[in-house]
Amino acid sequence: xxxxxxxxxxxxxxxxxxxxxxxxxxxxxxxxxxxxxxxxxxxxxxxxxxxxxxxxxxxxxxxxxxxxxxxxxxxxxxxxxxxxxxxxxxxxxxxxxxxxxxxxxxxxxxxxxxxxxxxxxxxxxxxxxxxxxxxxxxxxxxxxxxxxxxxxxxxxxxxxxxxxxxxxxxxxxxxxxxxxxxxxxxxxxxxxxxxxxxxxxxxxxxxxxxxxxxxxxxxxxxxxxxxxxxxxxxxxxxxxxxxxxxxxxxxxxxxxxxxxxxxxxxxxxxxxxxxxxxxxxxxxxxxxxxxxxxxxxxxxxxx
Amino acid sequence: xxxxxxxxxxxxxxxxxxxxxxxxxxxxxxxxxxxxxxxxxxxxxxxxxxxxxxxxxxxxxxxxxxxxxxxxxxxxxxxxxxxxxxxxxxxxxxxxxxxxxxxxxxxxxxxxxxxxxxxxxxxxxxxxxxxxxxxxxxxxxxxxxxxxxxxxxxxxxxxxxxxxxxxxxxxxxxxxxxxxxxxxxxxxxxxxxxxxxxxxxxxxxxxxxxxxxxxxxxxxxxxxxxxxxxxxxxxxxxxxxxxxxxxxxxxxxxxxxxxxxxxxxxxxxxxxxxxxxxxxxxxxxxxxxxxxxxxxxxxxxxxxxxxxxxxxxxxxxxxxxxxxxxxxxxxxxxxxxxxx
Numbered sequence: 152x153x154x155x156x157x158x159x160x161x162x163x164x165x166x167x168x169x170x171x172x173x174x175x176x177x178x179x180x181x182x183x184x185x186x187x188x189x190x191x192x193x194x195x196x197x198x199x200x201x202x203x204x205x206x207x208x209x210x211x212x213x214x215x216x217x218x219x220x221x222x223x224x225x226x227x228x229x230x231x232x233x234x235x236x237x238x239x240x241x242x243x244x245x246x247x248x249x250x251x252x253x254x255x256x257x258x259x260x261x262x263x264x265x266x267x268x269x270x271x272x273x274x275x276x277x278x279x280x281x282x283x284x285x286x287x288x289x290x291x292x293x294x295x296x297x298x299x300x301x302x303x304x305x306x307x308x309x310x311x312x313x314x315x316x317x318x319x320x321x322x323x324x325x326x327x328x329x330x331x332x333x334x335x336x337x338x339x340x341x342x343x344x345x346x347x348x349x350x351x352x353x354x355x356x357x358x359x360x361x362x363x364x365x366x367x368x369x370x371x372x373x374x375x376x377x378x379x380x381x382x383x384x385x386x387x388x389x390x391x392x393x394x395x396x397x398x399x400x401x402x403x404x405x406x407x408x409x410x411x412x413x414x415x416x417x418x419x420x421x422x423x424x425x426x427x428x429x430x431x432x433x434x435x436x437x438x439x440x441x442x443x444x445x446x447x448x449x450x451x452x453x454x
Numbered sequence: 455x456x457x458x459x460x461x462x463x464x465x466x467x468x469x470x471x472x473x474x475x476x477x478x479x480x481x482x483x484x485x486x487x488x489x490x491x492x493x494x495x496x497x498x499x500x501x502x503x504x505x506x507x508x509x510x511x512x513x514x515x516x517x518x519x520x521x522x523x524x525x526x527x528x529x530x531x532x533x534x535x536x537x538x539x540x541x542x543x544x545x546x547x548x549x550x551x552x553x554x555x556x557x558x559x560x561x562x563x564x565x566x567x568x569x570x571x572x573x574x575x576x577x578x579x580x581x582x583x584x585x586x587x588x589x590x591x592x593x594x595x596x597x598x599x600x601x602x603x604x605x606x607x608x609x610x611x612x613x614x615x616x617x618x619x620x621x622x623x624x625x626x627x628x629x630x631x632x633x634x635x636x637x638x639x640x641x642x643x644x645x646x647x648x649x650x651x652x653x654x655x656x657x658x659x660x661x662x663x664x665x666x667x668x669x670x671x672x673x674x675x676x677x678x679x680x681x682x683x684x685x686x687x688x689x690x691x692x693x694x695x696x697x698x699x700x701x702x703x704x705x706x707x708x709x710x711x712x713x714x715x716x717x718x719x720x721x722x723x724x725x726x727x728x729x730x731x732x733x734x735x736x737x738x739x740x741x742x743x744x745x746x747x748x749x750x751x752x753x754x755x756x757x758x759x760x761x762x763x764x765x766x767x768x769x770x771x772x773x774x775x776x777x778x779x780x781x782x783x784x785x786x787x788x789x790x791x792x793x794x
């Protein structure tokens with residue numbers, strides 16, 4: 152192409168198709184460049200830096216750039232840190248399932264049974280209302296709810312269902328799970344509602360007309376058609392839960408250590424190399440989870 | 455035999471159906487003609503059970519079906535937009551009813567496959583089974599929707615403007631095929647349409663739905679030549695309906711109807727005296743190929759149309775804005791009593 156233009160200089164006039172193509176290409180580059188620049192500066196470069204730092208030499212109060220695998224060896228041989236990976240994965244999986252179990256019926260109601268678009272939007276907005284307060288308040292609000300002298304224990308005692316307060320409710324893995332499910336549920340409801348809302352109601356009526364009961368219609372039509380929404384919601388929830396540290400820090404009573412909590416505490420004690428190792432491990436886990444999710448449902452086909 | 459008895463359906467203050475009495479006999483192609491918004495789709499939805507009537511009863515073969523859950527009614531419904539299952543292949547779409555119906559589902563895969571293939575063959579889609587429903591044309595989707603319904607051998611098939619989404623060529627071909635398929639199966643079809651040509655072509659019987667009621671249900675030629683009331687005549691798009699007092703002869707009171715092709719045009723005063731005539735102003739003409747349509751405005755503002763067949767032209771040269779006498783044979787007019 153370039154050779155051709157140099158061989159026949161200036162006198163050649165480009166065909167309109169060529170000009171259009173050139174213009175389109177210029178526009179594409181113009182649209183892409185801010186994003187690409189941002190990603191390079193604030194994601195690719197820092198990521199490379201984190202990987203680089205994870206091989207630095209860590210002494211008690213400082214790091215230097217002598218390359219070593221010491222931090223990796225320590226991380227991978229420590230039961231505490233491997234345990235943190237396991238805890239992170241376990242909590243992620245339970246929260247993911249909980250958000251689906253709680254979120255899907257809500258989405259089913261809003262997306263399929265409410266056919267009025269205005270009401271649909273109003274209900275979705277209602278789901279987001281908790282986000283009008285800050286993250287911290289939402290998390291800490293669980294304390295007076297779940298504590299030994301909290302609302303739930305008080306009610307259960309008043310009703311005579313229990314004689315002494317349940318202690319597992321707060322400052323336990325349970326409270327972390329409850330807190331996370333509450334916070335992230337809406338990210339599951341949104342995408343599923345969107346997919347369900349796109350199902351043509353006459354498709355469901357057709358299935359009914361062909362003799363299928365509601366259970367069968369749900370299993371054969373509604374569920375498969377909403378799966379991409381579940382998958383997008385799962386990706387949202389996964390990315391946020393896997394990187395979580397604040398909920399665990401404020402509701403677990405330091406009993407639950409996620410990879411995120413380890414990064415926070417290592418950075419707090421200036422162990423940069425070690426924090427970098429945990430960061431790289433976390434990134435690998437998140438990448439693997441997203442890759443798996445995208446494998447399960449071909450989003451390009453479904454959207 | 456499908457029987458509707460005094461069926462009414464209201465949406466808030468609006469009445470969609472107002473005491474419909476309607477019978478679809480056995481082994482009949484019944485066309486239901488109505489303007490958009492006349493309640494045609496509502497009628498079908500009540501029969502299929504997607505909605506329930508506010509009043510009245512619906513029965514099939516003498517057994518009352520209103521109040522029954524729609525998936526147990528054993529009635530086929532072909533949707534205007536086809537409503538195919540987008541995530542399933544053509545064959546899976548067709549097999550859906552056989553495999554997943556609550557009542558007597560088939561479990562034998564060979565039988566399912568055989569019946570699916572037979573249904574696809576019936577609608578001329580042999581070999582399309584493995585395709586995705588988004589990878590076939592509109593006409594083919596229409597056939598899949600039909601095959602999907604017919605494979606379950608429903609007691610009656612309801613078609614909601616089944617040709618509406620197809621282009622004109624395809625429409626006339628599907629018309630013939632629908633008729634042929636129905637005759638082969640011997641099951642009744644209730645085909646809803648807004649097009650009078652479609653209704654007259656397809657139906658062994660044609661019913662006109664207007665103002666929430668069945669205005670007339672008759673054989674197509676009978677309906678066309680002898681509409682029983684002004685509403686029925688209006689839907690056929692072939693009748694001028696005007697007030698009898700416009701004519702010079704004493705034709706009584708109320709609306710009368712004369713077919714577009716049975717009106718002749720003369721210069722003022724030149725109409726034969728034995729024929730009833732009325733004065734009207736020529737507005738404009740419309741050339742449609744084999745026919746030409748001329749529009750006139752009568753003294754009270756009624757719009758009148760006259761069809762002229764080019765092979766046998768009978769109209770004089772018309773000048774826009776000029777008055778003419780429109781006259782017709784006394785026995786060509788239909789007189790309605792009491793109807794709107």
